[in-house]
Amino acid sequence: MTDKPIYSRRILSFVKREGRLTKGQQRALDELYPSYTVALDGLIDFTVLFGNNNPVVMEIGFGNGSSLASMAQAQADVNFLGLEVHRPGVGNLLLQIEQQAITNLRVLNEDAVEVLKNNIANASLQGVMIFFPDPWHKKRHHKRRLVQDGFVQLLAKKITAGGVLHMATDWQNYAEHMLMVTNAASEFTNQSGQANFAVRPATRPLTKFEQRGQRLGHGVWDLLYTRN
DSSP states (O other), rough: OOOOOOOOOOOOOOOOOOOOOOOHHIIIIIIIIGHHHHHHHHSHHHHHHHOOOOOEEEEETTTTTTHHHHHHHHHHSSEEEEOOEEEHHHHHHHHHHHHHHSSSSEEOOOOHHHHHHSSSSOOOEEEEEEOOOOOOSSGGGGGGGGGHHHHHHHEEEHHHEEEEEEEEESHHHHHHHHHHHHHTTTTTEEEEEEOOOOOOOOSSOHHHHHHHHHTTTTEEEEEEEEEE
């Protein structure tokens, strides 16, 4: 009897809830995506990708892209790279880029962990933003949460000294987890003090999701860290 090979399945930090693409989103993916993305065949040269030397900020998991589009419009002297695994969201952001003629934003429909490991040079990012990641609220699923010790160490390698890690969640348990994990990383300093969360900065747009949550009395926790 021949032993069958044993394959290890990598635990992902997301679930592909694909949803149905609208005709507009499908067109954006077919026609616009090639112009606003980059081939992942090595380290990304941001100067070539954006055509300038402006600082680069990455958002991991931009959802429908509305907040990222707003931030890119408001900060013309910053380049933004958005990563999202869900194609409808990518298509939606591409449509906003087209409609608003945004020039300082590029998009990747890829797993952020793999991109960070294989395609982002060390100390090349001015900042990383992670807003409302999947909370995996059941305790047995907490190991699937994106923000873990190893991931924070990976971010520390990619963010330049003086750069910023900005996270936000509407799950208090996850917020406390993020606080504990990132406080333990000597490469980062909590801008609000080790035991404290941050006030949402004006640079992070208030989403419709948050506005609805506020009306219902739901909390949102921001965390801001500086790379030492």
